Amino acid sequence: MTEVKDISGLCSTCNFAPNCIYRQGREGPIQYCEMFAEIIEQHTGAQGGLIATLEEIQARYGYLHPEALKMVAEKSGRSLVDVYGVATFYRAFSLKPRGKHLVSVCLGTACHVRGGPAIAQELERQLKISAGQTTPDNEFTLETVNCLGACALGPIIVIDGHYFSKVKTSMVADILHRAKTGLDRVEIITDQRIFPIEVGCARCNHSLMDPRHPIDGHPSIRVTVAFDQKHGWLALSGLYGSYNSDSEYDIPSDSEVQFFCPHCHAELIGGANCSECGAPMVPMIVRGGGIVQICSRRGCKGHMLDLSGALIF
Amino acid sequence: MINMKLNGLGVTVEEGMTILEVANFYGFPIPTLCHMEGLSPYGACRLCVVEVGDGPRARLVTSCTSRAEEGMIVRTASNRVMKARMMILELLLASCPQSKIIQDLASKYQVRQQRFRQEHEDCIMCGLCVRMCEEQMMAKAIGFRGRGEKRSLGTPFDIKSEECRLCGGCIYVCPACQLRCTYTDPDKAICGGCANIHPPCYLKDKFDDMMCYMDPCVACEIKRD
Numbered sequence: 072m073t074e075v076k077d078i079s080g081l082c083s084t085c086n087f088a089p090n091c092i093y094r095q096g097r098e099g100p101i102q103y104c105e106m107f108a109e110i111i112e113q114h115t116g117a118q119g120g121l122i123a124t125l126e127e128i129q130a131r132y133g134y135l136h137p138e139a140l141k142m143v144a145e146k147s148g149r150s151l152v153d154v155y156g157v158a159t160f161y162r163a164f165s166l167k168p169r170g171k172h173l174v175s176v177c178l179g180t181a182c183h184v185r186g187g188p189a190i191a192q193e194l195e196r197q198l199k200i201s202a203g204q205t206t207p208d209n210e211f212t213l214e215t216v217n218c219l220g221a222c223a224l225g226p227i228i229v230i231d232g233h234y235f236s237k238v239k240t241s242m243v244a245d246i247l248h249r250a251k252t253g254l255d256r257v258e259i260i261t262d263q264r265i266f267p268i269e270v271g272c273a274r275c276n277h278s279l280m281d282p283r284h285p286i287d288g289h290p291s292i293r294v295t296v297a298f299d300q301k302h303g304w305l306a307l308s309g310l311y312g313s314y315n316s317d318s319e320y321d322i323p324s325d326s327e328v329q330f331f332c333p334h335c336h337a338e339l340i341g342g343a344n345c346s347e348c349g350a351p352m353v354p355m356i357v358r359g360g361g362i363v364q365i366c367s368r369r370g371c372k373g374h375m376l377d378l379s380g381a382l383i384f
Numbered sequence: 385m386i387n388m389k390l391n392g393l394g395v396t397v398e399e400g401m402t403i404l405e406v407a408n409f410y411g412f413p414i415p416t417l418c419h420m421e422g423l424s425p426y427g428a429c430r431l432c433v434v435e436v437g438d439g440p441r442a443r444l445v446t447s448c449t450s451r452a453e454e455g456m457i458v459r460t461a462s463n464r465v466m467k468a469r470m471m472i473l474e475l476l477l478a479s480c481p482q483s484k485i486i487q488d489l490a491s492k493y494q495v496r497q498q499r500f501r502q503e504h505e506d507c508i509m510c511g512l513c514v515r516m517c518e519e520q521m522m523a524k525a526i527g528f529r530g531r532g533e534k535r536s537l538g539t540p541f542d543i544k545s546e547e548c549r550l551c552g553g554c555i556y557v558c559p560a561c562q563l564r565c566t567y568t569d570p571d572k573a574i575c576g577g578c579a580n581i582h583p584p585c586y587l588k589d590k591f592d593d594m595m596c597y598m599d600p601c602v603a604c605e606i607k608r609d
């Protein structure tokens with residue numbers, strides 16, 4: 072960041088996150104960021120509110136700033152000793168700033184015998200820090216954990232929620248590199264549950280794929296939707312398991328939408344209801360056999376792929 | 385009123401009394417370490433175990449935290465209880481041999497030796513000071529931090545607490561005496577110069593600007609000899 076000089080002396084609770092709204096145009100010193108207050112207010116009074124409050128602060132700032140703890144204590148009427156006790160009790164809370172990427176190496180029994188310690192050493196060597204520390208450039212925090220519940224796949228590393236199984240020391244450099252360049256992009260290609268499908272209308276059998284409007288780098292599925300007296304197009308990601316979409320009108324979340332084929336104008340509707348929310352499912356024919364059904368409620372992730380079943384109308 | 389059997393003696397006690405109170409009332413001694421009148425029962429030291437129940441279903445419970453119940457059969461000094469008690473004393477000796485209170489208890493129960501690796505802990509986690517500070521001094525200046533083997537006792541962030549009113553109550557109740565001594569780090573000290581015996585504190589003048597609430601501060605006395 073360029074303005075690091077200007078903001079020194081101001082609150083650093085967010086680790087100088089670029090989107091901090093309180094820093095902009097302020098003169099120092101700001102003792103702590105007023106955003107804590109919001110979070111704290113949301114939770115006061117609720118049962119078990121302390122942990123929830125701390126969790127949220129941790130999620131927002133990556134760690135628990137001493138001022139945050141003091142403020143939580145003050146606002147919730149608890150003593151600082153109690154708040155501090157809870158904050159130091161749970162592994163999930165960190166009192167020190169964490170890096171952008173959290174690397175956890177499993178050193179549980181199974182991973183240990185499968186070579187976890189060697190992986191941990193290699194990580195320490197490459198990041199030039201020891202477990203529990205953060206690199207000086209704030210990129211990585213390394214920590215060891217005891218069993219992630221995937222023992223058969225050990226040794227395991229988890230980076231920002233992405234699991235790497237059967238890790239060898241030779242893979243470490245690559246994994247770190249990938250973590251730095253963004254794991255989410257890599258994920259779409261390697262995750263076996265996300266793959267492109269091609270679908271057609273169940274009535275006229277016309278393909279619904281629209282190569283002129285790619286989503287996630289693949290042709291999208293184009294349908295016509297109707298809701299609230301509005302009529303417009305909707306483009307869904309052609310990747311099964313991806314929920315990215317694009318539409319003419321903003322569809323309010325949670326509303327049930329009618330789907331139509333843009334070619335024969337028949338309503339895409341089957342007999343089935345969503346197993347998650349009960350809204351009607353929208354069936355589409357998969358090229359090469361089978362049907363895929365997606366929930367018609369905006370925001371519901373219910374979907375079903377049946378590659379063998381015949382479609383009965 | 386509740387009827388129960390205490391060491392073979394049929395007794396009638398008031399409802400809500402703990403077994404420890406009942407035993408004390410009838411004159412059966414039960415050793416305690418983490419229990420103190422005026423503070424809530426905590427059950428940390430396990431020294432006050434007694435046997436409750438009969439035959440194979442008898443179990444050991446801490447008398448300071450269990451309430452007397454109708455028809456309870458309690459033995460305060462059975463073989464099993466004595467064995468457990470001596471083992472606990474050995475363990476306490478292994479972790480904090482410099483404590484006068486622990487030494488006295490051990491000698492009272494004929495524990496002359498302990499068989500574990502010798503350690504010299506400053507704190508045995510009895511929680512007396514925490515409860516003292518919270519319940520009697522209304523300060524809540526100190527508390528437990530962390531967990532497992534990293535559990536420790538002190539102020540938040542290890543800095544001088546704003547809540548502490550330097551009453552010395554925590555040091556007064558501490559069975560290990562040197563509970564929160566910070567040796568050569570007077571900045572962090574709440575209490576003052578109550579120095580540890582092991583390792584010995586020889587630079588007494590370092591603590592000159594602090595007040596010691598032990599009168600006399602045993603640790604320093606011992607050191608001077």
Ligand code: SF4
Nearest residue numbers: 517548549551552554
């Ligand atoms: S001296 Fe301070 S920490 Fe100790 S009991 Fe008194 S108020 Fe609490």
Ligand code: FES
Nearest residue numbers: 177179182219221
């Ligand atoms: S030991 Fe590593 S996942 Fe269980």
Ligand code: FES
Nearest residue numbers: 427429430432448
């Ligand atoms: S006195 Fe009962 S457990 Fe310590």
